[in-house]
Amino acid sequence: MSNSPLATYRRITKHKNSPRNHKIDRITIHCMAGQMTGRGCADYFATTSRQVSANYCVGYGGDIAISVDECDRSWCSCSGSNDHRAITIEVATDSTYPYKCTDKAYEALLNLVTDVCRRNGIKKLNYTGDTSGNMTKHKWFAATACPGAYLEGKFPEIEREVNKRLSGGETPDEKKDLYYVQIGAFSKKENAVAYELKAQKAGFTTVIKTATVAGKTLYRVQIGAFSKKENAEAQAAAAKKKGFDAVIV
Secondary structure: OOOOOOOOOOOOOEEOOOOOOOOOOOEEEEOOOOOOOOOHHHHHHHHOOOOOOEEEEEOOOEEEEEEEEEEEEEEOOOHHHOOOEEEEEEEOOOOOOOOOOOOHHHHHHHHHHHHHHHHEEEOOOOOOOOOOOOOOOOHHHHOOOEEEEHHHHHHHHHHHHHHHOOOOOOHHHHHHEEEEEEEEEEEEHHHHHHHHHHHHHHHOOOOOEEEOOOOOEEEEEEEEOOOHHHHHHHHHHHHHHOOOOOEOO
16 A cells, blocks of 8 residues: 655654554545644644544645555544544644635645545545445544534535546646656665655655656656645755755656
């Protein structure tokens, strides 16, 4: 199992089960009940004594962080049977009713859910209003208002939009070029893997992509894909501060 290349930060919490005992075939969307960044939420899960976590954290500005790798089960829905098969996603929201999220957070959520479905072979979202579908809610497993009235009301729309994208409809990011932040390119895969590990230890989410240049294969280590150049520039600047020679491609 892989993690989403849309994530730009990775800080793994100890609050998890490794590995999960079921293939990924569900999505469970939660509300943070607070306007946090994705990074801030992942940092919270890594440091709190509360036994809580999620696979992904979506910030109010649209940044995405990983708290629990997809191969592992998060402690998010008060239900082991749900969390072992679900990708759980915390979304930054207001702290009061109806727990509204920003437009940037909502768009990032749509992009993330689409990516998770594509990589895990979920061909269609099916929101049924109960646990027989593959979109579930925290409130079905515990006495909580999560995911909040705002996101809860968006579930049919999320189902329609993600299914449109899965069936071949364009996503916003697919309508334009993406800006990739690259920190290295290697002719030997083992060198790329070693450098990827170094970047992960520095807190970055990574992906290795291959390219053919002058008849030779290059292994490119990247730490994010962005639809806005300024976001890619911010990520590149963060990488440079940690000693990586980052470029935008």
